[in-house]
Amino acid sequence: MSDHSTSSPLKTYFAVFFALLVGTGLTVFAATLDLGPFNAPVALTIATIKATLVALFFMHVWHASEKLTKLVVIAALFFLLLLLGLTMADYATRSWS
Amino acid sequence: MRPTERRVLLPDSTVVGLHREEHQRPELLHHFADEQQQRDASSLGMWVFLATEVMFFGGLFCAYLIYRHWYFGDFGAASKSIDVALGATNTAVLICSSLTVVLAVWAAQTARRTLLLGSLAMTMLLGVTFLGIKGIEYKQKFDEHHVPGASFSFENEPIPGHPGQYANPAHAQIFFALYFVMTGLHALHMIIGLGIFLWLFIAAWKGRFTPKYHTPIEIGGLYWHFVDIVWIYLFPLLYLIDRHP
Numbered sequence: 001m002s003d004h005s006t007s008s009p010l011k012t013y014f015a016v017f018f019a020l021l022v023g024t025g026l027t028v029f030a031a032t033l034d035l036g037p038f039n040a041p042v043a044l045t046i047a048t049i050k051a052t053l054v055a056l057f058f059m060h061v062w063h064a065s066e067k068l069t070k071l072v073v074i075a076a077l078f079f080l081l082l083l084l085g086l087t088m089a090d091y092a093t094r095s096w097s
Numbered sequence: 098m099r100p101t102e103r104r105v106l107l108p109d110s111t112v113v114g115l116h117r118e119e120h121q122r123p124e125l126l127h128h129f130a131d132e133q134q135q136r137d138a139s140s141l142g143m144w145v146f147l148a149t150e151v152m153f154f155g156g157l158f159c160a161y162l163i164y165r166h167w168y169f170g171d172f173g174a175a176s177k178s179i180d181v182a183l184g185a186t187n188t189a190v191l192i193c194s195s196l197t198v199v200l201a202v203w204a205a206q207t208a209r210r211t212l213l214l215g216s217l218a219m220t221m222l223l224g225v226t227f228l229g230i231k232g233i234e235y236k237q238k239f240d241e242h243h244v245p246g247a248s249f250s251f252e253n254e255p256i257p258g259h260p261g262q263y264a265n266p267a268h269a270q271i272f273f274a275l276y277f278v279m280t281g282l283h284a285l286h287m288i289i290g291l292g293i294f295l296w297l298f299i300a301a302w303k304g305r306f307t308p309k310y311h312t313p314i315e316i317g318g319l320y321w322h323f324v325d326i327v328w329i330y331l332f333p334l335l336y337l338i339d340r341h342p
Contacts, residue, residue: 009203017196024188024332028181031337034258039341043333051326058199059322060315066137069144076148080155084162091163 016057023050124310136312143316147323154327157282161275161334164268170256171268173339177257178243179276183234184336187227188328194223195325198318205301205311213306213314217298220321224291231284238273245274257339276335283331286324293317 027046035042056062061073129135165172201216203209242250251266251273297317300306306314 009199013196013199013203017192020192020195021189024185024192027333027337028185031181031333031340032342034341039339043337044330047330047333050329054195054322054326054329058195059319064140065133066141068141069137072141072144072148076151079148080151083152083155084159087159088162088166091166 012057016053019053020050124307132309136315139312139316140319143319147319150323154279154282157275157279158330158334161279164271164275165334165338168265168268168271170259170262171264172272173257174254174264175243175251175269175272175276176335176338177340178241178251178254179336180234180237181336181340183230184332187230188332190223190227190230191325191328194220194227195322197223198321201297202311202314202318205306205314206308208308210301210304213301214298217294217301217314221291221294221298224287224294228284228287228291231280235277238277243273244277245270249273257341279331279335283324283327286327290317290321290324293320 023046027043030042030046031039033039055073061070064070125132125135129138197216197219201213201220204213204216238244242248249266249270251264251269254264254269256262256264294317297314300313
């Protein structure tokens with residue numbers, strides 16, 4: 001996007017690519033282990049790391065010359081967490097009814 | 098640069114400066130100061146669209162979370178019936194396609210025509226592969242009567258980790274409804290993405306992109322990566338709920 005990100009990004013791209021493949025292998029392997037209540041958090045943590053790598057380096061958020069881009073990304077995540085967080089704060093605490 | 102700085106007043110008072118400059122930079126629309134600003138504006142617009150897409154898929158993820166919270170064991174049993182090898186292969190296919198997309202953007206930035214066309218074609222090939230594997234997976238689900246509806250059947254399926262307990266078919270049906278809607282909506286995005294990349298390929302073939310102007314490839318790439326990110330979450334949530342023996 002901006003000029004300093006175009007110098008030699010290939011190394012970054014391939015590093016991210018291999019990290020994503022390793023993450024996929026790791027999440028499949030982790031699913032075969034009995035981690036009790038931690039299976040879902042582990043799977044979601046790996047998925048979030050992978051998604052962050054894609055957004056930062058493949059979608060160039062890291063090098064975005066426009067600060068507004070970062071603001072839009074953060075706003076989207078904020079409202080998603082609001083949606084999921086407040087909903088689950090309700091449903092997950094209804095066991096008495 | 099202020100417009101007044103470019104104007105050249107000829108003796109007959111005709112303003113030709115702007116006109117000539119537009120011909121030298123045909124891709125630069127007149128309401129932008131320079132290419133960088135034009136690119137940033139396009140990219141920002143795409144990010145705003147992707148933010149609405151996050152909310153769009155967010156509603157489905159929210160529905161999924163609520164039902165998984167209520168029917169955890171049934172969801173585990175239903176998830177176990179999906180072929181994890183196909184899902185993992187598709188994840189790898191999408192990651193490869195994301196790599197070819199960034200290679201396409203880089204090729205456009207550095208004016209490598211062969212790499213650009215090859216990367217765009219490879220992206221489409223990987224996208225079609227993804228949809229083909231998805232089709233095999235759907236076929237399995239149809240054969241097993243796991244498609245929600247009149248012929249749905251999910252009897253005597255054990256709940257993982259709870260010997261002697263069996264999944265409630267009605268609850269499992271909710272899982273499969275979410276599975277088909279979420280992966281189906283994702284597949285629809287893939288099909289739209291294939292259309293975008295076909296258009297990009299044709300435009301690249303005609304030589305429309307230069308290191309100064311390749312915004313459509315970047316914007317199309319943002320869309321493709323977003324669809325990849327959705328899959329990165331769909332894969333563990335739908336395929337890997339309770340896989341341990």
